Amino acid sequence: MAAAKSSQKKKTAAAPAPDAVAVPEPQPVTAPALPPAFSNPDTVETYKALYDILGRAYWEASDLNAKDTIQGARDSLYEILTDLNRAKLEANTALFQSLKTKIRDSNKALDEIKDKINNITKNISTASNVIAAITKVVSIAPTLL
């Protein structure tokens, strides 16, 4: 019963969505296409406001059937708003991807500096090895003479 009401309310609540489809706007270049409802922030805010109003109505209602009806409508709005947030997060994922490359490039540049610093140490080690090798030659030189 509650589900039937919920289903009916879902259709009612979802009705404004096609209006949003009719007014497409240019999408940001860097992010993938978003659901058309994003083109009108007022629509989203209206859904949120309605969800909140129904929430207050739920807690004020004393009759269980009335509560079920109200919550059925809220559930539908919740699903729509959750889908919108999911889509927004997915759009952000594309932007994170582009930042990932930039951060990776910076870390690569830092690794190159590390290599240069390691070379400085290596040069000093090489000098040490050269001295050790000369010492060895000098030590055995009298035996060769």
Add this chain to the structure above:
Amino acid sequence: MRHRKSLPSPLCLCVCLFWLAGCSISPLARNTAEFSSAASLVVDNTQNAYRKAVRINEDAQASLLVARFDTDHPMDPHSIRPLIDQKGLETRTKVLDGLRTYAQTIADLASGVSSPKLDEAATACGSNLKSLGDALASSTSIGINVTSAEANATSTALKALGDFLVNRQIKSSVPKIIKDMDPTVEALAKLLISDIDILRDQSGRDYEQILAQEDGFIRHAGSSLSPIERRSEIQRLPRILASEKATDDMLADLKDSIKKLAETHHALAAAAASKDSSSLHARIADLRASAEQLADFYDSLPDSSK
């Protein structure tokens, strides 16, 4: 009589090279280390926030599944989807880990990450030089004698020379990388804040759904619940509300920490270019306090609300 050839004054050499070894690098090392530590905390807190938001959303969807289960139009469990999919979470994790690596690497470089190796190489060089002197003294008529003090001084001088070369390398490249990275950190902070705003909006409704579904469950169950079970279920309602507030507070604080992280990096870039780091210290202290407070808060949360 052997003629002892004198080496350059060791003390003079050391003093000269230590002076050359970039005394201005010390503030950079300190600042980058503090930034790295604070950034690491912010990264941990942000990753925790994503996990928590996804989990709350799963709970909310599960409660909807339960509410609709015995109705004419039950919810298909397959329709349950994560708030952020696996790819989205992995991308965010990689970006945040990349930021942590960046912060750690600039701190490592500024503090002289290769110092132990450099110390070892410089010590070996001095020691080998002494051995060479001894070998020459005993095997040939060349009058070179390297004392232990001179060998040690040589090691120290080489260490100072190495430090100088390393620091020169760092000073010529690390500040530029920090400066170049600044717009990326700023863009990343904006993106993370956008995410946090979405998570706050979503988690608020997720908790409201869980609350209403719990309320509906209690009312529909009626007398089928024992008095003790009923009491226990009703007591869950204020706890859900408390978790809702705690999560919102945590996300609000995290948003603040991320803003401070970007501001601190900006100050770090400016301080790396100039030498004035007085304002940077205040920002780092502020950021660290904010991040620590958040980490403590998160750790203090019971498992059920994490």
